[in-house]
Amino acid sequence: MGKVTIDPKAIDEVLSRGVDEVIVKKELRDRMLSGEVLRVKLGIDPTSPNLHLGRSVPLLKLRDFQNLGHKVVFIVGDFTGVIGDTSDKDSERPMLEQKTVKENLKKYVEQAAKILDIKKAEIHFNSEWLKKLNYVDVAEQANIFSLAEFIARDNIRRRLDAGTRVSLREVLYPLMQGYDSVAIKADVELGGTDQRFNLLAGREMQPHFKQKPQNIIMNPLVEGTDGRKMSSSWGNTINFSDEPNDMFGKVMSASDALIIKYFTFFTRVPMAQIVEMETAMRNGTNPKEIKMRLGREIVRMYHSVEDADKAVESFDRMFKEHAAPEEMPEFKISGAMSIIDVLVGAGLNKSKTEARAVIHEGGVKIDGVVINDFNITVKKGSVIQKGKRHFIRLV
DSSP states (O other), rough: OOOOOHHHHHHHHHHHTOOOOOEEEEHHHHHHHOOOEEEEEEOOOOOOOOOBHHHHHHHHHHHHHHHHTTTEEEEEEEHHHHHHOOOOSOOOOOOHHHHHHHHHHHHOOOOOOTTOOOTTEEEETTHHTTTTTHHHHHHHHHSSHHHHHHTTSHHHHHHTTTOOOOHHHHHHHHHHHHHHHHHTTTTTEEEEGHHHHHHHHHHHHHGGGTTTOEEEEOOOOOOOSSSSSSOGGTOHHHHHHHHTHHHHHHHSSOOGGGGHHHHHOOOOOHHHHOOOOOOHHTTTTOHHHHHHHHHHHHHHHHSHHHHHHHHHHHHHHHHSSOOSSSSSSSEOSOOOOEEHHHHEEEEEEEEHHHHHHHHHOOOEEEEEEEOOTTTOOOOOOOOOTTTTEEEEOOO
């Protein structure tokens, strides 16, 4: 085992920055100050193909522990992903097909590597141990908990009170996440506040298997670009895999009220600098200037400094000069094509009805000119713009 860094100031920041609750804080702090190498666990289910910045909050915390010399364990929930967790849902999450989960998880480790030093991390898929369990094993685990504990959860209680179905499958999920901690002998588990019951399940289960109960660090859930919790199912995410210009544009589209929160949770810009920026905005600095710095930093983290600089230039070009970016996606057409078919074919709109509505609202330009005619045909060489940020060149 390697040596860990014992820096009280750094440890206190790990236990406070972007943290809602620590169980048990004094105990965990003492262990970190003792020089003990801790096994720090984070599990993510592949319920969608992309990791987004909401997922980066515990991943960055995992990297913080890694930087201090602790052993980080990243678990891809290929087994739990099929079963489905409803901790943050007000309705039953449908079971996913194994094929869907396999497709989604293909690039999870690659995406996590944008934050973690993946060569030093321990990577697992939880089917490694969960597939081996039999009915006796599950019964033994289930005996640790009572049904009353499960139905006391807020979202489950609301559904029961409303007469909404709660499946027995949902009762099994906390057991599986808890057993993940047993399987990898976790000292610390990270997760969102919506995971509280599942995180505590591991802590309660470990003593039964002669292990010390894990400590827990919970982060609050952060809003997406539309002000609701960032979620793939709502389409309000900023994804690790977004192209630089799109990533920057999404950051700029978020509410000014989220700037400081995004800096705190989604970056590792020193907190002293973040406090200075917050003070500057209170004293009259245009929030757009600070937000552009935020966008640059996030693009730099997931792409490069060069990409970040280009994204800023592209944004300035579009919004200050009202011009199209120099680089944009291309859409191949043969001869003349209706604008409606182009918008749908290029993926700018999901349907012809939606495309017509956007045109009616003045949201489409051809070569910089707003159109309101659904029957216009376009040719190669034209630039189509939908909204403020979406451009395609016809080739």
